[in-house]
């Protein structure tokens with residue numbers, strides 16, 4: 585039986601899992617969870633995950649949360665090509681782990697904040713985010729991108745060397761999040777741009793675009809909230825961001 589993947593492709597970690605399964609021909613049943621409608625807070629989803637976040641994998645009775653754990657589980661279970669998660673090479677594998685640990689509190693946190701500040705908060709509050717808050721968020725993101733280029737990429741085509749790995753996949757989906765709001769983080773960054781092009785080529789444009797279609801159409805957010813109202817969890821999140 586194929587695994588079930590609970591996903592909303594507005595979410596970066598969902599896109600990495602979706603892309604990984606697709607390009608490795610791992611069969612899965614797509615279970616849509618509409619975050620903007622608060623479906624992750626519905627009773628039904630609570631039976632799947634008490635963490636109430638996506639992605640979630642369900643393989644028979646086995647339920648797994650956390651995108652990194654899901655990616656590693658799929659790589660091990662399906663014996664995907666070693667370059668994705670190089671279990672045959674201690675140092676390369678550790679380099680992937682290093683990036684996957686780092687990104688959560690760096691590229692992911694800072695890229696998400698810029699996405700919320702530019703793409704979501706002005707829509708739901710009806711007012712732009714104060715300039716000093718916005719500038720500070722963009723500065724934090726810029727620092728993360730610099731560390732990514734200088735430390736993780738250096739002069740290599742991909743994070744571990746000549747071949748793509750889970751680090752590059754997780755990196756690109758996170759970096760695309762602020763890009764979806766019209767902030768071209770690749771401009772003036774030739775190393776990052778060249779890496780992006782290589783990653784897109786390895787993934788394949790069709791799957792890359794399929795995964796990013798909804799997020800690149802971020803202008804549709806006002807309609808989403810107009811149609812569905814503002815879910816409670818979003819009100820709380822907004823309050824936290826401004827406190």
Ligand SMILES: N[C@@H](CCC(=O)N[C@@H](CS)C(=O)NCC(=O)O)C(=O)O
Pocket residue numbers: 594595596597619624636637638639649650651652817
């Ligand atoms: N560390 C988790 C993060 C999962 C996560 O934060 N998912 C977000 C979407 S990107 C979510 O489901 N948010 C719903 C909420 O916070 O209510 C992972 O990598 O899977």
